[in-house]
Amino acid sequence: MPSDEFAAIAVGFLSALYNTAFRLTRDQREAEDLVQDTYVQAFRHAGELRSLAAARTWMFRIMYHRFVSNRRASRSRPEFTVLGGGLEESGGDRCLALDPAAIARLSRPSIARAIEQLPDEWRYAFTMRVVEGFSYQEIAEMMDCPVGTVFSRISRARKQLMHALAVEAASFGIGKEHKR
Amino acid sequence: MTSCGAAFGTLSAYVDGELNASAELELRRHLDGCARCRDSVATLISLNDAVAGAIDVKPIPHGLRERLPIPQSDRRRSRGRSLLSAAVAIAALLSAFFCGRWLEPRGAGRLRDAAEIPSSRQKPDAAISARDRARDGMTLAGGGIFLENLLRSDQSALDLGLIGDSAGADD
Numbered sequence: 001m002p003s004d005e006f007a008a009i010a011v012g013f014l015s016a017l018y019n020t021a022f023r024l025t026r027d028q029r030e031a032e033d034l035v036q037d038t039y040v041q042a043f044r045h046a047g048e049l050r051s052l053a054a055a056r057t058w059m060f061r062i063m064y065h066r067f068v069s070n071r072r073a074s075r076s077r078p079e080f081t082v083l084g085g086g087l088e089e090s091g092g093d094r095c096l097a098l099d100p101a102a103i104a105r106l107s108r109p110s111i112a113r114a115i116e117q118l119p120d121e122w123r124y125a126f127t128m129r130v131v132e133g134f135s136y137q138e139i140a141e142m143m144d145c146p147v148g149t150v151f152s153r154i155s156r157a158r159k160q161l162m163h164a165l166a167v168e169a170a171s172f173g174i175g176k177e178h179k180r
Numbered sequence: 181m182t183s184c185g186a187a188f189g190t191l192s193a194y195v196d197g198e199l200n201a202s203a204e205l206e207l208r209r210h211l212d213g214c215a216r217c218r219d220s221v222a223t224l225i226s227l228n229d230a231v232a233g234a235i236d237v238k239p240i241p242h243g244l245r246e247r248l249p250i251p252q253s254d255r256r257r258s259r260g261r262s263l264l265s266a267a268v269a270i271a272a273l274l275s276a277f278f279c280g281r282w283l284e285p286r287g288a289g290r291l292r293d294a295a296e297i298p299s300s301r302q303k304p305d306a307a308i309s310a311r312d313r314a315r316d317g318m319t320l321a322g323g324g325i326f327l328e329n330l331l332r333s334d335q336s337a338l339d340l341g342l343i344g345d346s347a348g349a350d351d
Contacts, residue, residue, distance in 0.1 A: 015237070028241060035248075039248045098227075099222075100225075103230050104230075112235065155188060158192050
């Protein structure tokens with residue numbers, strides 16, 4: 001893979017990569033370092049890239065793996081959380097009490113807070129799908145896991161998010177909270 | 181599982197367009213007869229929109245681009261484009277400023293005439309509206325020249341091949 005062609009494409013991913021890095025690390029300096037590491041690795045191994053069409057997924061994959069290995073290496077920071085539980089532990093199908101009108105009345109910060117509360121792997125898979133538009137297959141390649149796991153993480157993320165937003169909405173008297 | 185039997189995960193994958201053809205067809209048939217699942221799908225779609233709107237898009241921090249191992253040719257091209265854009269913006273602002281000054285005495289004179297010497301037939305309201313018209317005239321003339329200069333500078337840059345006519349490389 002010629003480096004010039006790859007460079008021209010890779011530069012175009014900078015904004016999305018930085019924003020994803022920021023969502024992962026929640027820290028500007030750390031996000032900048034992660035993006036820099038990602039580009040260094042990507043340029044070093046650009047020859048291994050099969051086609052330019054795969055460059056986007058490939059760079060996000062490099063970044064995700066750098067982030068996970070940095071987190072593992074750093075003992076002072078909390079571990080990357082992997083939770084197995086779903087909504088079953090936190091309130092059944094109450095999430096379905098939420099409706100589009102109630103969601104529309106919730107503020108952006110309250111939605112952003114609920115997203116932040118998601119377990120990291122669920123949040124990553126979910127935002128990669130909803131915000132960055134990656135397919136389940138691409139997310140599975142990034143996270144080195146089966147597509148079924150992505151399916152499950154995204155579904156659980158949605159359930160937990162809807163539950164959190166239903167509770168938030170009910171606390172403001174928006175919509176109604178009920179258990180099915 | 182929702183009470184009607186459709187799995188939440190299936191609805192979730194459906195709104196993402198990730199079901200295979202046969203599963204999607206089966207779910208569509210189910211949705212035709214199940215208002216509760218249709219509501220759930222509508223809620224999931226609203227949730228996607230709300231999430232996409234709630235996440236801030238942060239600007240690329242100053243200096244990050246310089247830290248990346250991008251080949252020099254790409255970086256020079258990018259920097260040259262930024263400098264040219266800045267020069268065009270400054271030129272446009274200066275043009276607008278000087279055009280505004282050039283127009284000011286005539287505009288101010290008309291404004292004084294209209295405000296201080298209302299004719300016998302003119303009511304006070306008419307003087308005010310004449311003043312507004314004079315001010316509007318100044319604004320329009322200045323804005324027109326500003327836009328004209330801006331377009332001309334940009335077109336010249338395009339003609340010279342200094343900038344591309346496509347969007348920036350960042351996004």
